[in-house]
Amino acid sequence: MKCEVAQENIVLVTYGELPDDRLASLEQHLGECEACSRELQALLAMHEELAVRPAPEPSPNLLTKSRMRLDEELDLMPAHGFLTRLRSNAFAWLGHIQSAPALVTLLVGIGFLGGNFLTRYEAAKQPGPAAPLVVMTNSANATIANINGVSQMPNSEIVQVSYNRLVPETVQGTLDDPQIRQLLLLGTKAATNNGVRTDSVALLAHECKAGHECADGPDGSGIRNGLLVSLRHDHNPAVRLKALEGLQPYVSEDESVRDALLEALMHDTSADVRIRAISMLEPVESDSSVRQVMRTVSTSDDNPYIRNVSTHALAGTADIQ
Numbered sequence: 001m002k003c004e005v006a007q008e009n010i011v012l013v014t015y016g017e018l019p020d021d022r023l024a025s026l027e028q029h030l031g032e033c034e035a036c037s038r039e040l041q042a043l044l045a046m047h048e049e050l051a052v053r054p055a056p057e058p059s060p061n062l063l064t065k066s067r068m069r070l071d072e073e074l075d076l077m078p079a080h081g082f083l084t085r086l087r088s089n090a091f092a093w094l095g096h097i098q099s100a101p102a103l104v105t106l107l108v109g110i111g112f113l114g115g116n117f118l119t120r121y122e123a124a125k126q127p128g129p130a131a132p133l134v135v136m137t138n139s140a141n142a143t144i145a146n147i148n149g150v151s152q153m154p155n156s157e158i159v160q161v162s163y164n165r166l167v168p169e170t171v172q173g174t175l176d177d178p179q180i181r182q183l184l185l186l187g188t189k190a191a192t193n194n195g196v197r198t199d200s201v202a203l204l205a206h207e208c209k210a211g212h213e214c215a216d217g218p219d220g221s222g223i224r225n226g227l228l229v230s231l232r233h234d235h236n237p238a239v240r241l242k243a244l245e246g247l248q249p250y251v252s253e254d255e256s257v258r259d260a261l262l263e264a265l266m267h268d269t270s271a272d273v274r275i276r277a278i279s280m281l282e283p284v285e286s287d288s289s290v291r292q293v294m295r296t297v298s299t300s301d302d303n304p305y306i307r308n309v310s311t312h313a314l315a316g317t318a319d320i321q
Helices: 003-014 020-032 034-051 060-076 082-098 101-124 178-190 194-209 223-233 237-250 255-267 271-280 288-300 304-320
Strands: 146-152 158-164 168-174
Touching: 003 020, 003 034, 020 034, 146 178, 146 194, 158 178, 168 178, 178 194, 178 223, 194 223, 194 237, 223 237, 223 255, 237 255, 237 271, 255 271, 255 288, 271 288, 271 304, 288 304
Parallel strands: none
Antiparallel strands: 146 158, 158 168
């Protein structure tokens, strides 16, 4: 601190008007500068001397003359400029704000809502992730507990799968990505939500119908096997119907798919699933095992429509023979 600034602060401290944040700097300077220290001691001594003497009261005539001269000088002052009036109005507005806490709360709330809306708008305008990049929200190594969400971006092959480990996580990538496929297969079994299982099976079935890689792996863990498991064991008819859609291209060439359709025709509790299975078996109606099942269904199924369709299918195969 320079001596000029210190002397100004000395005057303020003698009147008790020096802010606390400047007091420490002044004390440090006084400890180093003897001249300023003597200046402070002199001012304090003068104040002590004046304090013991009574202050004379000004006469009424002196006060009246002083007020008149002050009014005359104020009248002679030039008009305030634009910046001065603006500053004065700003201080006056702040004064009104301080006296109206409800208005302050309203303005703060409007500012918060406006900022939140702007943030959401900017986030919505951000470009989507580029395929086939896989983005994970949490890369911690842990056992996957279940799949709790599946969604596909409109007009895109980008699929987002939400799953649980120790904490919820999300992975994003294309349907061709092995990790996405593995999670979708897990979603057909581990998901407790019907909608998640339906979405997982629907996406896998779409891959098979589109002619993409849909073969079983060496350990029987491929997409086709996952659809067969859903057809046989999922308790939701909507999931089983989606599994049938994915298995349709393989009815003629895959005997395990054909057997699964025959099991569904015989034992599935949903009439919609059994009807769909009959229509899918049409290309292989001449197969002996298929005709045998249809004979049984044509006489024993509870649904008259299914019995009728099975009878017509058997009649068609007889004509072929």
